[in-house]
Amino acid sequence: MYPFHLSIPVSDIGIAKDFYSNVFGCKIGRSGVRWADFNFFGHQLTIHLAEFPQDDFRSNNVDGHNIPVRHFGLVLDWGRWHEIKEKLLIRDVTFVVKPHIRFKDKPGEQASMFFLDPANNVMELKAFKDNNNLFAKNESNKPLELSKG
């Protein structure tokens, strides 16, 4: 698989570097005064200093939560998801959707949380107990009633 690349606006480069380095353990790659690259779990995440605010979210309703449409994140393994969850709780970040488990003890069991980075970019981190479920199809808007059934 090839690395993903995502470029996002931030309001303060120093604060963003602290967040991405210390919460996620990202190493900083190349950087300039107004931008920096991170090795984000093997993917290239680029932050650009931008003065426009990030607080204008549009949300769609997913599973009864209002989820900001524009968000990014990773599908982590189960253990790493829980480690990062603890770090986020210690930092007292703002959760859009608190850490929770969907479909507990059922096929498609997954952990999910939505939160804001320091520039209010919306992140989602999820983990499937069984990683083979990521792209499984279904008939309708019931994401995880899967073939394993």
Place this chain on the structure above:
Amino acid sequence: MLMPFHLAIPVNDLEETKAFYTETLGSVIGRSSDIWCDFNFFGHQLTAHLSPDETKEVRSNVVDEIPLPVRHFGIVLSWDNWHALKDRLEAKEIDFISKPHIRFKGQVGEQATMYFYDPSYNAIEFKSFKQFSQLFESFDKIKKSLSVSNHKIFP
């Protein structure tokens, strides 16, 4: 092991979006509903949400004297696959924001890049490093390893 990235973006029209990501970029449709659709986008999970209000605004920063949208996404491809995709996009007469070009040609950090919009003005960049190992190398480290410290390759 590289874990799949996940990105959710707003789109104007799901059918137009499905056509673009499958036919132009070779993605496969995963789960979907009448307001969203997942794609297997080079192994990553790209989710398109119907949200026309959010698809207009594009802010740019100047990079290499070209104004490029700050908010963009894409894949770091192999050199050969980047060129194969470039040929495919040119054949489809994609309207590029920044035409396919090589930065730092023949120099340390040589990379290929191109920018274009999807039908909802989401900016996409595909890039490739001639030496893939340089993806996360810092400027200083690359300079040191190649003893080119006086050489103004990197701004």
